[in-house]
Amino acid sequence: ELTALGAQVTLAACDLSDRDSVAALLAEHPVDAVVHTAGVARLTPLDRLTAAELAETNAAKVTGADLLDDLLGDRPLDAFVLFSSIAGVWGSGDHGAYAAANAHLDALAHRRRAAGRPATSVAWGPWAGSGMAADGGVLDDLRRRGLTALQPEAAVDALFDALAGDDPAPVVAEVDWARFSRLFALTRHSPLLQEVAPATGTAGDGNARPDSPEPAQGPDTADELRRKLTALPAPDRGPALVDLVRTTAAEVLGHGAGARVESRRGFLELGFDSLTTLEFRDRITARTGIALPATAAFDHPTPAALAAHLETVLLADGGGGGAALLAEADRFAESLAALPADDEHRTALADRLRRIADRLQETAGLAPGTGDPATGDAPDEEFADASVDDMLALIENEFRNS
Ligand SMILES: NC(=O)c1ccc[n+]([C@@H]2O[C@H](COP(=O)([O-])OP(=O)(O)OC[C@H]3O[C@@H](n4cnc5c(N)ncnc54)[C@H](OP(=O)(O)O)[C@@H]3O)[C@@H](O)[C@H]2O)c1
Structure with a gap:
């Protein structure tokens, strides 16, 4: 194809991690531009990474890039392009060595630019078509996390834009920010994504979640489950809920039909990720009708602990009282946390919440804004004078810690 377009093409094999080989290649084929794409990707958690694997991951990508940079020296080049990855920009699970190798390329591009040499390190998201990410299963998994594979034609267009731009290390990726940042930040704090997502105007999409096989159910489901549970002898109710949780956990982990996980092993230990x-x-939520926060598996870290929580909400107060409302409040606080800082409804929301809090106080026999009758505590000074943002932050914190 290239020859038909008028280019002269030479394919020359070379181990890019070997200095003598790269020097011989460049001597035999003097170049005006470099596009460095060599690399290997291995998925290994950091605590199981061996020195040999780290060296293997660095060899082509890092050593190759450094050798090209060094051996080409001051030779005038039209372009010096490095193929990097989003793994090096915001991190990806099990990509420790690979992420570091790609971050090295981004740093090299900055260093070359600072020295007045051309360089662009493009941090790619996953590509469709062919390549190291183009496995159907991998791409499906990434899509469910909010990363859509780049189509080759669009990726090549973006590459030309990147080369024409000023940024030495641009990111080219197709990201559903609402979904991606929500999942990413579930297990780790990410100030970077917090800044990016609101900029795209999508951070407040509290409904963005991975494909759910079952529609969420409401009070009817909870009533139905409550009826079934109360029809059981009291000692059997807890185990029935533990079974429901164990089976559901086994399903999302991809174990076969009818499988159950151990009731006292932690969800994280069992292999849960965001x-x-x-x-x-x-x-x-779909099976119990109980609104739970996204962090339910962290707040109640084993099947037994979560089942105990569900039992409290469903049975302790007939299901319609304070415990169920607290669960609703957890969910509300979660949506609140995703509200963009400049959302126009923040003031109205804070007013509404203040009025709800006052009404609660009144029905507890207290004047609005006074202390807790159970403890005799004085009212919170900062609460009384809180700004809208303070107020929303206080409420988020309150529910997060409850
Ligand atoms: N595919 C993606 O979705 C994606 C996303 C982000 C970034 N990237 C980056 O883009 C680049 C190309 O990715 P790809 O998907 O095309 O990868 P790929 O299909 O796995 O190709 C990598 C190439 O690197 C070569 N290579 C490995 N070690 C070498 C060495 N020591 N010397 C010379 N060549 C060596 C391999 O040659 P052999 O076949 O001979 O081993 C292979 O042809 C990589 O740097 C990757 O990190 C890719």
Whole structure:
């Protein structure tokens, strides 16, 4: 194809991690531009990474880039392009060595630019077509996390834009920010994504969640489950809920039909990640009718602990009282946390919440804004004078810590 377009093409094999080989290649084929794409990707958690694997991951990508940079020296080049990855920009699970290798390329591009040499390190998101990410299963998983594979034609267009731009290390990726940042931040704090997502105007999409196989159910489901549970002898109710949780956890982990996980092993230890955590929450909510926060599997970290929580909400107060409302409040606080800082409804929301809090105080026999009758505590000074943002932050914190 290239020859038909008038280019002269030479394919020359070379181990890019070997200095003598790269020097010989450049001597035999003097170049005006470099596009460095060599690399290997291995998925290994950091605590199991061996020195040999780290060296293997660095060899082509890092050593190759450094050798090209060094051996080409001051030779005038039209372009010096490095193929990097989003793993090096915001991190990806199990990509420790690969992420570091790509971050090295981005740093090299900055260093070359600072020295007045051309360089662009493009941090790519996953590509469709062919390549190291183009496995159907991998791409499906990434899509459910909010990363859509780049189509080759669009990726090549973006590459030309990147080369024409000023940024030495641009990111080219197709990201559903609402979904991606929500899942990413579930298991780790990410100031970077917090800044990016509101800029796209999508951070407030509290409904963005991975594909849920079952529609969320409401009070009817909870009533139905409550009826079934109360029809059981009291000692059997807890185990029935533990079974429901164990089976649901086994499903989202991809175990076969009818499988159950151990009731006292932690969800994280069982292999939950941010995606499974959200899917699990959605399925439990669909099956119990109980609104749970996205962090349910962290707040109640084993099947036994979560089942005990569900039992409290469903049975302790007939299901319609304070416990169920608290669960609703958790969910509300979660949506609140995703509200963009400049959302026009913040003031109205804070007013509404103040009025609800006052009404609660009044029905507890207290004047609005006074202390807690159970403890005799004085009212919170900062609460009385809180700004809208303070007020919303206080409420988010309150529910997060409850
Ligand atoms: N595919 C994606 O979705 C994606 C996303 C982000 C970034 N990237 C980056 O884009 C680049 C190309 O990715 P790809 O998907 O095309 O990868 P790929 O299909 O796995 O190709 C990588 C190439 O690197 C070559 N290579 C490995 N070690 C080498 C060495 N020591 N010397 C010379 N060549 C060596 C391999 O040659 P052999 O076949 O001979 O081993 C292979 O042809 C990589 O740097 C990757 O990190 C890709």
